[in-house]
Protein backbone atom coordinates (compact mmCIF):
# COMPACT_ATOMS: atom_id res chain seq x y z
CA UNK A 71 0.00 0.00 0.00
CA UNK A 72 1.48 3.34 -1.04
CA UNK A 73 1.76 5.76 1.88
CA UNK A 74 2.14 8.65 -0.48
CA UNK A 75 -0.72 8.30 -2.95
CA UNK A 76 -2.31 11.75 -3.18
CA UNK A 77 -4.36 11.61 -6.32
CA UNK A 78 -6.24 8.69 -7.89
CA UNK A 79 -7.12 9.22 -11.54
CA UNK A 80 -9.53 7.45 -13.86
CA UNK A 81 -9.11 8.24 -17.56
CA UNK A 82 -11.62 7.26 -20.22
CA UNK A 83 -9.02 6.40 -22.85
CA UNK A 84 -5.35 5.57 -23.18
CA UNK A 85 -3.99 8.73 -24.79
CA UNK A 86 -6.09 10.77 -22.40
CA UNK A 87 -4.52 8.97 -19.48
CA UNK A 88 -1.05 9.70 -20.79
CA UNK A 89 -1.95 13.31 -21.41
CA UNK A 90 -3.08 13.65 -17.79
CA UNK A 91 -0.04 11.81 -16.44
CA UNK A 92 2.16 14.12 -18.53
CA UNK A 93 0.66 17.23 -16.95
CA UNK A 94 1.04 15.78 -13.46
CA UNK A 95 4.69 14.83 -14.11
CA UNK A 96 5.43 18.31 -15.46
CA UNK A 97 3.92 19.76 -12.33
CA UNK A 98 6.33 17.70 -10.22
CA UNK A 99 4.36 14.58 -9.36
CA UNK A 100 5.75 11.08 -9.81
CA UNK A 101 3.20 9.19 -11.83
CA UNK A 102 2.45 5.64 -12.80
CA UNK A 103 -0.08 4.80 -15.47
CA UNK A 104 -1.82 1.44 -15.59
CA UNK A 105 -3.59 -0.05 -18.59
CA UNK A 106 -7.01 -1.01 -17.35
CA UNK A 107 -7.82 -1.78 -13.72
CA UNK A 108 -4.87 -3.75 -12.33
CA UNK A 109 -5.51 -7.17 -10.86
CA UNK A 110 -2.61 -6.69 -8.42
CA UNK A 111 -2.09 -3.98 -5.81
CA UNK A 112 0.53 -1.27 -6.37
CA UNK A 113 4.02 -2.65 -5.70
CA UNK A 114 4.87 -2.13 -2.02
CA UNK A 115 7.88 0.01 -3.02
CA UNK A 116 5.94 2.16 -5.52
CA UNK A 117 7.03 5.69 -4.88
CA UNK A 118 4.35 7.63 -6.69
CA UNK A 119 2.19 10.64 -5.91
CA UNK A 120 -0.50 9.80 -8.44
CA UNK A 121 -1.74 6.77 -10.32
CA UNK A 122 -3.69 7.09 -13.54
CA UNK A 123 -5.87 4.10 -14.41
CA UNK A 124 -6.39 4.13 -18.17
CA UNK A 125 -9.73 2.71 -19.26
CA UNK A 126 -11.09 2.41 -22.78
CA UNK A 127 -14.55 3.58 -21.78
CA UNK A 128 -15.08 6.69 -23.90
CA UNK A 129 -17.04 4.85 -26.55
CA UNK A 130 -18.87 2.44 -24.23
CA UNK A 131 -22.57 2.74 -23.39
CA UNK A 132 -23.00 4.69 -20.11
CA UNK A 133 -23.84 1.61 -18.00
CA UNK A 134 -20.64 -0.19 -19.04
CA UNK A 135 -18.49 2.93 -18.64
CA UNK A 136 -19.90 3.26 -15.11
CA UNK A 137 -19.03 -0.34 -14.17
CA UNK A 138 -15.43 0.11 -15.34
CA UNK A 139 -15.04 3.48 -13.66
CA UNK A 140 -16.36 2.19 -10.33
CA UNK A 141 -13.96 -0.76 -10.51
CA UNK A 142 -11.10 1.69 -11.07
CA UNK A 143 -12.29 3.77 -8.13
CA UNK A 144 -12.42 0.75 -5.86
CA UNK A 145 -8.89 -0.32 -6.84
CA UNK A 146 -7.51 3.20 -6.36
CA UNK A 147 -9.10 3.53 -2.93
CA UNK A 148 -7.67 0.17 -1.92
CA UNK A 149 -4.17 1.54 -2.64
CA UNK A 150 -4.51 4.36 -0.15
CA UNK A 151 -4.30 4.10 3.63
CA UNK A 152 -6.89 6.88 3.74
CA UNK A 153 -9.38 6.00 0.96
CA UNK A 154 -11.76 8.78 1.98
CA UNK A 155 -9.01 11.38 1.87
CA UNK A 156 -7.85 10.37 -1.60
CA UNK A 157 -8.88 12.93 -4.21
CA UNK A 158 -10.30 11.33 -7.35
CA UNK A 159 -9.86 12.82 -10.83
CA UNK A 160 -12.11 11.61 -13.65
CA UNK A 161 -10.36 12.56 -16.88
CA UNK A 162 -12.11 12.85 -20.24
CA UNK A 163 -11.17 14.34 -23.57
CA UNK A 164 -10.28 18.00 -23.96
CA UNK A 165 -13.00 18.04 -26.62
CA UNK A 166 -15.55 16.63 -24.11
CA UNK A 167 -16.60 13.89 -26.52
CA UNK A 168 -17.82 10.41 -25.62
CA UNK A 169 -20.14 7.73 -27.00
CA UNK A 170 -22.75 9.23 -29.30
CA UNK A 171 -25.64 7.33 -30.87
CA UNK A 172 -29.23 8.32 -31.62
CA UNK A 173 -30.16 6.96 -28.15
CA UNK A 174 -27.12 8.06 -26.13
CA UNK A 175 -25.81 11.61 -25.85
CA UNK A 176 -22.54 10.75 -24.14
CA UNK A 177 -21.38 8.94 -20.99
CA UNK A 178 -19.46 11.62 -19.06
CA UNK A 179 -22.52 12.61 -17.04
CA UNK A 180 -23.37 9.01 -16.07
CA UNK A 181 -19.80 8.26 -14.95
CA UNK A 182 -19.59 11.50 -12.96
CA UNK A 183 -22.97 10.69 -11.35
CA UNK A 184 -21.85 7.21 -10.33
CA UNK A 185 -18.51 8.41 -8.93
CA UNK A 186 -20.27 11.14 -6.93
CA UNK A 187 -22.66 8.58 -5.43
CA UNK A 188 -19.80 6.20 -4.62
CA UNK A 189 -17.80 8.99 -3.00
CA UNK A 190 -20.81 10.38 -1.16
CA UNK A 191 -20.27 13.88 -2.51
CA UNK A 192 -22.92 16.33 -3.70
CA UNK A 193 -20.78 18.53 -5.93
CA UNK A 194 -18.17 18.33 -8.65
CA UNK A 195 -16.84 20.45 -11.46
CA UNK A 196 -16.47 19.73 -15.16
CA UNK A 197 -14.07 21.45 -17.50
CA UNK A 198 -12.06 20.20 -20.48
CA UNK A 199 -10.05 23.48 -20.57
CA UNK A 200 -6.40 22.99 -21.57
CA UNK A 201 -5.10 26.38 -22.72
CA UNK A 202 -1.60 25.03 -23.56
CA UNK A 203 -3.34 22.97 -26.20
CA UNK A 204 -5.75 25.65 -27.38
CA UNK A 205 -8.75 24.29 -25.44
CA UNK A 206 -10.46 27.14 -23.63
CA UNK A 207 -13.90 27.41 -22.08
CA UNK A 208 -15.68 30.77 -22.20
CA UNK A 209 -19.24 31.26 -20.92
CA UNK A 210 -19.57 27.50 -20.94
CA UNK A 211 -18.59 27.21 -24.60
CA UNK A 212 -15.59 25.14 -25.62
CA UNK A 213 -13.16 26.57 -28.14
CA UNK A 214 -10.52 24.57 -30.01
CA UNK A 215 -7.93 27.14 -31.01
CA UNK A 216 -9.88 30.07 -32.44
CA UNK A 217 -13.05 28.21 -33.36
CA UNK A 218 -15.96 26.69 -31.51
CA UNK A 219 -15.79 22.96 -30.84
CA UNK A 220 -18.62 22.37 -33.32
CA UNK A 221 -16.54 23.96 -36.11
CA UNK A 222 -13.22 22.40 -35.17
CA UNK A 223 -13.43 19.21 -37.20
CA UNK A 224 -14.86 17.36 -34.18
CA UNK A 225 -18.29 17.55 -35.79
CA UNK A 226 -16.94 14.90 -38.22
CA UNK A 227 -15.31 12.55 -35.70
CA UNK A 228 -15.79 8.94 -36.87
CA UNK A 229 -17.09 7.70 -33.47
CA UNK A 230 -17.88 10.63 -31.17
CA UNK A 231 -18.98 13.69 -33.19
CA UNK A 232 -19.49 16.97 -31.28
CA UNK A 233 -21.96 19.34 -32.86
CA UNK A 234 -22.78 21.50 -29.82
CA UNK A 235 -20.14 23.71 -28.14
CA UNK A 236 -22.27 24.65 -25.13
CA UNK A 237 -20.94 22.31 -22.45
CA UNK A 238 -23.63 23.10 -19.89
CA UNK A 239 -26.18 21.88 -22.44
CA UNK A 240 -24.05 18.91 -23.49
CA UNK A 241 -23.51 17.75 -19.90
CA UNK A 242 -27.10 18.41 -18.85
CA UNK A 243 -28.23 15.99 -21.57
CA UNK A 244 -26.13 13.29 -19.88
CA UNK A 245 -27.23 13.60 -16.23
CA UNK A 246 -30.32 13.99 -14.06
CA UNK A 247 -28.31 16.22 -11.71
CA UNK A 248 -28.56 19.97 -12.17
CA UNK A 249 -25.68 21.46 -14.17
CA UNK A 250 -24.47 25.04 -13.67
CA UNK A 251 -21.59 27.32 -14.64
CA UNK A 252 -18.67 28.99 -12.88
CA UNK A 253 -17.89 31.75 -15.32
CA UNK A 254 -14.60 33.37 -16.32
CA UNK A 255 -15.16 36.46 -14.14
CA UNK A 256 -15.43 34.34 -11.01
CA UNK A 257 -12.39 32.29 -12.01
CA UNK A 258 -10.38 35.45 -12.70
CA UNK A 259 -11.30 36.76 -9.24
CA UNK A 260 -9.40 33.93 -7.54
CA UNK A 261 -9.85 30.79 -5.51
CA UNK A 262 -11.91 32.39 -2.75
CA UNK A 263 -14.41 33.73 -5.28
CA UNK A 264 -14.58 30.28 -6.89
CA UNK A 265 -15.16 28.61 -3.51
CA UNK A 266 -17.91 31.12 -2.70
CA UNK A 267 -19.54 30.48 -6.07
CA UNK A 268 -19.39 26.72 -5.47
CA UNK A 269 -21.25 27.27 -2.18
CA UNK A 270 -23.89 29.41 -3.92
CA UNK A 271 -24.39 26.87 -6.69
CA UNK A 272 -24.65 24.05 -4.13
CA UNK A 273 -27.42 25.95 -2.34
CA UNK A 274 -29.22 26.37 -5.67
CA UNK A 275 -29.18 22.61 -6.14
CA UNK A 276 -26.46 22.58 -8.77
CA UNK A 277 -24.48 19.35 -8.53
CA UNK A 278 -22.03 19.76 -11.41
CA UNK A 279 -20.59 23.04 -12.63
CA UNK A 280 -18.86 23.61 -15.93
CA UNK A 281 -15.94 25.95 -15.28
CA UNK A 282 -14.61 28.60 -17.66
CA UNK A 283 -10.83 28.78 -18.01
CA UNK A 284 -8.86 30.79 -20.54
CA UNK A 285 -5.31 30.52 -19.25
CA UNK A 286 -2.99 28.47 -17.06
CA UNK A 287 -3.42 31.16 -14.40
CA UNK A 288 -7.14 30.37 -14.40
CA UNK A 289 -6.31 26.69 -13.91
CA UNK A 290 -3.95 27.48 -11.03
CA UNK A 291 -6.65 29.58 -9.32
CA UNK A 292 -9.22 26.87 -9.94
CA UNK A 293 -6.81 24.20 -8.65
CA UNK A 294 -6.52 25.95 -5.29
CA UNK A 295 -10.29 26.10 -4.94
CA UNK A 296 -10.51 22.35 -5.60
CA UNK A 297 -8.40 21.45 -2.56
CA UNK A 298 -10.18 18.65 -0.69
CA UNK A 299 -13.00 18.26 -3.23
CA UNK A 300 -13.53 14.47 -3.31
CA UNK A 301 -14.12 14.36 -7.07
CA UNK A 302 -12.76 16.48 -9.90
CA UNK A 303 -13.93 15.80 -13.46
CA UNK A 304 -11.93 17.46 -16.20
CA UNK A 305 -9.70 17.23 -19.24
CA UNK A 306 -6.01 17.06 -18.42
CA UNK A 307 -5.58 20.83 -17.97
CA UNK A 308 -6.90 21.09 -14.41
CA UNK A 309 -4.09 18.71 -13.34
CA UNK A 310 -1.55 21.53 -13.42
CA UNK A 311 -3.38 23.28 -10.57
CA UNK A 312 -3.65 20.35 -8.16
CA UNK A 313 -0.06 19.47 -7.11
CA UNK A 314 0.30 22.88 -5.37
CA UNK A 315 -2.39 21.73 -2.91
CA UNK A 316 -0.03 18.97 -1.76
CA UNK A 317 3.03 21.26 -1.51
CA UNK A 318 4.49 19.86 -4.75
CA UNK A 319 6.21 22.22 -7.21
CA UNK A 320 7.12 21.92 -10.89
CA UNK A 321 10.26 19.95 -11.78
CA UNK A 322 11.60 17.94 -14.71
CA UNK A 323 13.57 15.30 -12.83
CA UNK A 324 10.47 13.15 -12.54
CA UNK A 325 10.46 12.61 -16.34
CA UNK A 326 13.75 10.81 -17.05
CA UNK A 327 13.58 7.56 -19.08
CA UNK A 328 16.15 4.88 -20.04
CA UNK A 329 18.24 5.36 -23.23
CA UNK A 330 16.22 4.44 -26.35
CA UNK A 331 17.25 1.60 -28.65
CA UNK A 332 15.85 -0.52 -31.50
CA UNK A 333 13.92 0.34 -34.66
CA UNK A 334 11.50 3.26 -35.01
CA UNK A 335 7.92 3.21 -36.32
CA UNK A 336 4.72 5.25 -36.44
CA UNK A 337 1.22 3.74 -36.63
CA UNK A 338 -1.62 6.17 -37.25
CA UNK A 339 -5.33 5.37 -37.08
CA UNK A 340 -6.51 8.86 -36.27
CA UNK A 341 -8.54 10.77 -38.87
CA UNK A 342 -8.38 14.14 -37.12
CA UNK A 343 -7.33 17.23 -39.04
CA UNK A 344 -4.08 17.33 -37.05
CA UNK A 345 -3.21 13.69 -37.79
CA UNK A 346 -4.02 14.13 -41.48
CA UNK A 347 -1.58 17.07 -41.58
CA UNK A 348 1.06 15.11 -39.64
CA UNK A 349 0.83 12.10 -41.93
CA UNK A 350 1.02 14.36 -45.00
CA UNK A 351 4.04 16.09 -43.48
CA UNK A 352 5.71 12.75 -42.73
CA UNK A 353 5.19 11.54 -46.29
CA UNK A 354 6.39 14.87 -47.77
CA UNK A 355 9.53 14.71 -45.65
CA UNK A 356 10.39 11.31 -47.11
CA UNK A 357 9.34 8.77 -44.47
CA UNK A 358 8.70 5.34 -45.98
CA UNK A 359 4.91 5.24 -45.73
CA UNK A 360 2.24 2.58 -46.24
CA UNK A 361 -1.49 3.40 -46.40
CA UNK A 362 -4.01 0.88 -45.05
CA UNK A 363 -7.30 1.22 -46.91
CA UNK A 364 -10.26 -0.20 -44.91
CA UNK A 365 -12.09 -1.29 -48.06
CA UNK A 366 -8.97 -3.08 -49.28
CA UNK A 367 -8.78 -4.95 -45.95
CA UNK A 368 -12.21 -6.42 -46.65
CA UNK A 369 -11.51 -7.17 -50.32
CA UNK A 370 -8.22 -8.84 -49.52
CA UNK A 371 -9.73 -10.81 -46.66
CA UNK A 372 -12.31 -12.18 -49.08
CA UNK A 373 -9.49 -13.12 -51.44
CA UNK A 374 -7.61 -14.85 -48.60
CA UNK A 375 -4.85 -12.22 -48.38
CA UNK A 376 -3.76 -10.99 -44.91
CA UNK A 377 -3.21 -7.24 -44.97
CA UNK A 378 -1.20 -7.43 -41.73
CA UNK A 379 1.29 -9.92 -43.15
CA UNK A 380 1.61 -7.76 -46.28
CA UNK A 381 2.27 -4.66 -44.19
CA UNK A 382 4.90 -6.42 -42.11
CA UNK A 383 6.71 -7.68 -45.21
CA UNK A 384 6.72 -4.09 -46.46
CA UNK A 385 8.03 -2.91 -43.07
CA UNK A 386 10.82 -5.50 -43.00
CA UNK A 387 12.00 -4.52 -46.49
CA UNK A 388 12.05 -0.85 -45.49
CA UNK A 389 13.89 -1.50 -42.22
CA UNK A 390 16.53 -3.34 -44.23
CA UNK A 391 16.80 -0.41 -46.66
CA UNK A 392 16.99 2.08 -43.79
CA UNK A 393 19.69 0.01 -42.08
CA UNK A 394 21.96 0.91 -45.03
CA UNK A 395 21.36 4.65 -44.43
CA UNK A 396 23.22 7.02 -42.13
CA UNK A 397 20.66 8.13 -39.58
CA UNK A 398 17.90 6.17 -37.84
CA UNK A 399 14.54 6.87 -39.41
CA UNK A 400 11.02 5.71 -38.65
CA UNK A 401 8.59 4.04 -41.02
CA UNK A 402 4.95 5.14 -41.14
CA UNK A 403 1.88 2.90 -41.48
CA UNK A 404 -1.44 4.73 -41.53
CA UNK A 405 -5.19 4.37 -42.03
CA UNK A 406 -5.53 8.13 -41.52
CA UNK A 407 -7.87 9.61 -44.12
CA UNK A 408 -9.89 12.77 -44.66
CA UNK A 409 -13.54 13.20 -43.59
CA UNK A 410 -14.95 12.41 -47.04
CA UNK A 411 -13.04 9.10 -47.35
CA UNK A 412 -14.01 8.12 -43.79
CA UNK A 413 -17.69 8.81 -44.57
CA UNK A 414 -17.50 6.73 -47.75
CA UNK A 415 -15.93 3.81 -45.87
CA UNK A 416 -18.47 4.05 -43.06
CA UNK A 417 -21.34 4.12 -45.55
CA UNK A 418 -20.12 0.80 -46.96
CA UNK A 419 -19.03 -0.97 -43.76
CA UNK A 420 -20.95 0.76 -40.96
CA UNK A 421 -19.34 3.06 -38.39
CA UNK A 422 -18.60 0.47 -35.71
CA UNK A 423 -17.32 -2.24 -38.03
CA UNK A 424 -15.05 0.16 -39.96
CA UNK A 425 -13.54 1.49 -36.72
CA UNK A 426 -13.07 -1.93 -35.18
CA UNK A 427 -11.58 -3.45 -38.29
CA UNK A 428 -9.03 -0.69 -38.72
CA UNK A 429 -8.15 -0.77 -35.00
CA UNK A 430 -7.67 -4.54 -35.14
CA UNK A 431 -5.54 -4.37 -38.25
CA UNK A 432 -3.32 -1.57 -36.94
CA UNK A 433 -2.91 -3.20 -33.53
CA UNK A 434 -1.85 -6.50 -35.11
CA UNK A 435 0.61 -4.51 -37.21
CA UNK A 436 1.97 -2.85 -34.05
CA UNK A 437 2.54 -6.28 -32.48
CA UNK A 438 4.32 -7.44 -35.64
CA UNK A 439 6.49 -4.33 -35.70
CA UNK A 440 7.65 -4.95 -32.13
CA UNK A 441 8.42 -8.55 -33.11
CA UNK A 442 10.56 -7.14 -35.94
CA UNK A 443 12.58 -5.16 -33.38
CA UNK A 444 10.77 -1.82 -33.11
CA UNK A 445 11.51 -0.37 -29.66
CA UNK A 446 10.48 3.25 -30.34
CA UNK A 447 6.85 3.43 -31.37
CA UNK A 448 4.49 6.36 -31.94
CA UNK A 449 0.77 5.58 -32.17
CA UNK A 450 -1.67 8.27 -33.34
CA UNK A 451 -5.33 8.07 -32.30
CA UNK A 452 -6.99 7.51 -28.93
CA UNK A 453 -8.96 4.39 -29.81
CA UNK A 454 -6.11 3.18 -31.99
CA UNK A 455 -3.66 3.56 -29.10
CA UNK A 456 -6.00 1.68 -26.77
CA UNK A 457 -6.22 -1.18 -29.26
CA UNK A 458 -2.42 -1.27 -29.78
CA UNK A 459 -1.66 -1.20 -26.06
CA UNK A 460 -4.11 -4.05 -25.43
CA UNK A 461 -2.76 -6.11 -28.31
CA UNK A 462 0.82 -5.59 -27.10
CA UNK A 463 -0.23 -6.74 -23.62
CA UNK A 464 1.20 -3.67 -21.90
CA UNK A 465 0.10 -3.16 -18.29
CA UNK A 466 2.01 -0.24 -16.86
CA UNK A 467 4.36 2.50 -17.91
CA UNK A 468 6.50 5.27 -16.60
CA UNK A 469 5.82 8.78 -17.90
CA UNK A 470 8.73 10.66 -19.49
CA UNK A 471 9.49 13.90 -21.36
CA UNK A 472 6.87 15.78 -23.34
CA UNK A 473 6.94 15.91 -27.16
CA UNK A 474 4.07 18.37 -27.57
CA UNK A 475 1.47 19.46 -25.03
CA UNK A 476 -0.49 16.40 -23.99
CA UNK A 477 1.89 13.84 -25.48
CA UNK A 478 4.88 12.50 -23.53
CA UNK A 479 7.22 9.65 -24.34
CA UNK A 480 6.60 6.74 -22.01
CA UNK A 481 8.68 3.71 -21.15
CA UNK A 482 7.24 0.25 -20.76
CA UNK A 483 9.77 -1.76 -18.76
CA UNK A 484 8.28 -5.19 -19.38
CA UNK A 485 7.93 -7.42 -21.26
CA UNK A 486 10.18 -5.87 -23.91
CA UNK A 487 11.52 -2.43 -22.91
CA UNK A 488 9.61 -0.19 -25.30
CA UNK A 489 9.57 3.59 -25.70
CA UNK A 490 6.03 4.49 -26.62
CA UNK A 491 4.23 7.74 -27.48
CA UNK A 492 0.44 7.69 -27.65
CA UNK A 493 -0.89 10.71 -29.47
CA UNK A 494 -4.48 11.76 -29.14
CA UNK A 495 -5.83 12.58 -32.59
CA UNK A 496 -6.02 16.34 -32.37
CA UNK A 497 -2.71 16.85 -30.58
CA UNK A 498 0.70 17.81 -31.88
CA UNK A 499 2.17 20.18 -34.43
CA UNK A 500 2.44 19.26 -38.11
CA UNK A 501 6.04 18.01 -37.69
CA UNK A 502 5.06 15.93 -34.65
CA UNK A 503 6.50 12.65 -35.97
CA UNK A 504 10.01 13.94 -36.65
CA UNK A 505 9.94 16.01 -33.47
CA UNK A 506 9.03 12.94 -31.43
CA UNK A 507 12.17 11.02 -32.39
CA UNK A 508 14.30 14.15 -31.92
CA UNK A 509 13.04 14.49 -28.33
CA UNK A 510 13.97 10.89 -27.64
CA UNK A 511 17.54 11.36 -28.89
Ligand code: ADP
Pocket residue numbers: 227228229339340341342345363364405406407411412415416424425426427428429450451452453454455493494495496
Ligand atom coordinates in the same frame (compact mmCIF):
# COMPACT_ATOMS: atom_id res chain seq x y z
P1 ADP B 1 -8.70 10.19 -32.62
O1 ADP B 1 -7.77 10.23 -31.46
O2 ADP B 1 -8.33 11.11 -33.75
O3 ADP B 1 -10.13 10.31 -32.20
P2 ADP B 1 -9.15 7.36 -32.79
O4 ADP B 1 -8.13 6.30 -33.04
O5 ADP B 1 -9.66 7.50 -31.39
O6 ADP B 1 -8.52 8.73 -33.29
O7 ADP B 1 -10.43 7.16 -33.69
C1 ADP B 1 -10.36 7.04 -35.06
C2 ADP B 1 -11.28 5.91 -35.48
O8 ADP B 1 -11.38 5.93 -36.89
C3 ADP B 1 -10.72 4.53 -35.10
O9 ADP B 1 -11.78 3.69 -34.71
C4 ADP B 1 -10.13 4.04 -36.42
O10 ADP B 1 -10.08 2.63 -36.50
C5 ADP B 1 -11.09 4.63 -37.43
N1 ADP B 1 -10.47 4.82 -38.74
C6 ADP B 1 -9.16 5.03 -39.02
N2 ADP B 1 -8.94 5.16 -40.32
C7 ADP B 1 -10.15 5.04 -40.91
C8 ADP B 1 -10.59 5.11 -42.26
N3 ADP B 1 -9.71 5.31 -43.26
N4 ADP B 1 -11.89 4.96 -42.50
C9 ADP B 1 -12.78 4.75 -41.49
N5 ADP B 1 -12.44 4.69 -40.19
C10 ADP B 1 -11.14 4.83 -39.90
